[in-house]
Amino acid sequence: MKxxxxxxxxxxxxxYLAELxxxxxxxxxxxxxxASTFNRERIDxxxxxxxxxDKLHLHYGDLADYVSVVNILKKVKPDEIYNLGAxxxxxxxxxxxxxxxxxxxxxxxxxxxxVRILGLKSKIYHASTSxxxxxxxxxxxxxxxxQFNPQSPYGVAKLYAHKICEVYRKxxxxxxxxxxxxxxxxxxxxxxxxxxxxTFAIKNILSGKQNKLYLGNLEAxxxxxxxxxxxxxxxxxxxxxxxxxxxxxxxxTHTVREFCERAFGxxxxxxxxxxxxxxxxxxxxxxxHLRGDYSKAKRVLGWEPKVKFEKLVDIMMKEELIN
Numbered sequence: 001m002k003x004x005x006x007x008x009x010x011x012x013x014x015x016y017l018a019e020l021x022x023x024x025x026x027x028x029x030x031x032x033x034x035a036s037t038f039n040r041e042r043i044d045x046x047x048x049x050x051x052x053x054d055k056l057h058l059h060y061g062d063l064a065d066y067v068s069v070v071n072i073l074k075k076v077k078p079d080e081i082y083n084l085g086a087x088x089x090x091x092x093x094x095x096x097x098x099x100x101x102x103x104x105x106x107x108x109x110x111x112x113x114x115v116r117i118l119g120l121k122s123k124i125y126h127a128s129t130s131x132x133x134x135x136x137x138x139x140x141x142x143x144x145x146x147q148f149n150p151q152s153p154y155g156v157a158k159l160y161a162h163k164i165c166e167v168y169r170k171x172x173x174x175x176x177x178x179x180x181x182x183x184x185x186x187x188x189x190x191x192x193x194x195x196x197x198x199t200f201a202i203k204n205i206l207s208g209k210q211n212k213l214y215l216g217n218l219e220a221x222x223x224x225x226x227x228x229x230x231x232x233x234x235x236x237x238x239x240x241x242x243x244x245x246x247x248x249x250x251x252x253t254h255t256v257r258e259f260c261e262r263a264f265g266x267x268x269x270x271x272x273x274x275x276x277x278x279x280x281x282x283x284x285x286x287x288x289h290l291r292g293d294y295s296k297a298k299r300v301l302g303w304e305p306k307v308k309f310e311k312l313v314d315i316m317m318k319e320e321l322i323n
Contacts, residue, residue, distance in 0.1 A: 005078035005122075007031040007063055007085030007107070012188045013127070014084045015042035017231040022050050024235075029057045029076045031069075031085060042188050063107030070114045073122075080238050081115070082125045083108050086158075089192060090131060093154035094284055105157035112168045112176070123175040123238045128162045128245070130182040130223070131155040135287035140253065143293040144180065144245050151285035162245075169243055177237040182249035182292040185312060186227040187319035195224070198260055199320040202267050205274060206321070213274050216281030218257040221289040225250045226307035226315070236301040249292020250305040259313060266317040 004021050008014040009030030021028050028050075032040070040047070043056075050056045059076075061068030063085050073081075086104040087093060093100040108126050115122050133142045134149035150156045162178050169176040189196035194215065204210035225248070233248045257271075264271035297303045307315070 001025060001027050002080065003027045003029065003076060003078045004080045004082065005029045005031070005073065005076055006082045007111075009058070009084075010040050010042055011084060011088075012042065012186055012190065012227055013184075013231055015046070015188060016186070016228045017082055017084065017234060018043060018046055018056070020228075020231055020235060022046060022055055027055050027057070029059060029072070029078065031061050031063070031072065032058050033062050034060050063110060064102045066110045066114070069110045070118070073111070073114045073120065074118055077120060078122050080125070081111060081122045082234060083111055084127045086127070088154070090152050090154045091281070091283055092192075093152050093157070097153035100153050101157045104154060105160040108161045109164050112164065112174070115174065116168070116172055123243070124165075125177050125179060125234050125238055126161060126165045127234075128178040128180045129155070129158045130180060130249070130290045130292060131287065132159055132162060132180065133287070133290065135289045137289060140289050140291040141249075141251060141293040142247070142290065144247055144296055151287050152283065175238075175243045177243045178245040179234055179237060180245060180247045180292075181230055182223040182225065182247070182290060184225040184227040184230040184248075185316060187316050188227070189316075194256060195259060195316065198263050199316045201274075202263055202269065202317070203320050205269070206267060211274070212276050214276050214278035214281065215256065215260075216278060216283070217286055218255060218260070218275070218277070219288075220256050220286065221253045221291070222256070223249045223251070223253050223291045224259070224309055224312055225305050226312050229306050233297060233301065233303045236303055240300070244300070246297045246301065247292045247294050248297055248303065248305075249294045250308055251292060251294060252309055253289065253291040254309050258309075262310060262313040263317055266314060267321070
């Protein structure tokens with residue numbers, strides 16, 4: 001039985017990945033931070049389903065705390081490590097840049113050093129990001145070879161993490177893959193991310209709990225995919241003979257305005273009656289246009305996005321209105 005260690009297991013991607021790995025027969029170990037609130041609703045069903053089989057184990061720790069990372073990895077000795085934990089909200093990174101640097105940037109270094117010093121043979125997946133790119137006009141689609149030019153503290157922290165993974169892969173011969181994932185959403189997305197913020201607001205509007213939805217740049221263009229399909233791509237990367245970096249994306253771009261139009265339309269509402277502009281939600285540096293080229297992932301991994309924009313929005317809205 002393979003063992004996997006997943007940081008960020010209580011998040012959107014972590015919960016879907018844990019689900020996938022457990023179904024494939026893995027023993028899954030997840031890193032969770034101690035907090036005053038119990039934030040495990042995304043994996044509650046997994047814990048109940050697999051607890052008796054002794055396949056899912058949660059460990060208290062923090063990516064920024066090297067000692068806790070070493071102790072957990074020394075105990076677990078995982079075959080595969082998936083680093084999904086981070087302060088992952090771009091706008092928030094401008095408010096807490098130091099914390100973002102410590103968790104998002106230095107967190108993976110703690111994992112790499114622990115694996116190296118302990119002499120583990122773990123294959124490592126690191127969650128890189130499309131926020132490494134500037135998103136300027138004329139640069140799309142972005143591929144593994146596109147020049148990095150991040151525009152936020154989050155992007156800069158991810159750039160360090162991406163590059164340190166390359167250094168350890170080359171310098172120590174470690175099996176490390178960077179997954180440059182473009183935006184991927186689902187009903188499990190946090191409510192502070194724009195897609196879920198929109199679908200949740202529609203639910204509140206329909207129930208009379210909310211009258212307006214305030215958003216920033218409606219013309220920002222993003223490449224939106226479906227999270228469960230993207231975590232399958234993560235797994236595929238670690239099943240290859242050689243480590244490498246891969247872009248996962250849909251190859252399509254849509255604006256926040258288009259997302260609003262589709263989502264509100266699903267509920268037979270005109271978004272123009274409810275969506276209001278709020279300049280306080282604009283980023284200091286905007287990334288205007290992201291569209292990924294996933295041709296390498298298709299060629300090497302056999303991976304393709306199975307869910308495109310319209311279906312993604314419909315999936316999110318259906319689940320939102322059911323619950």
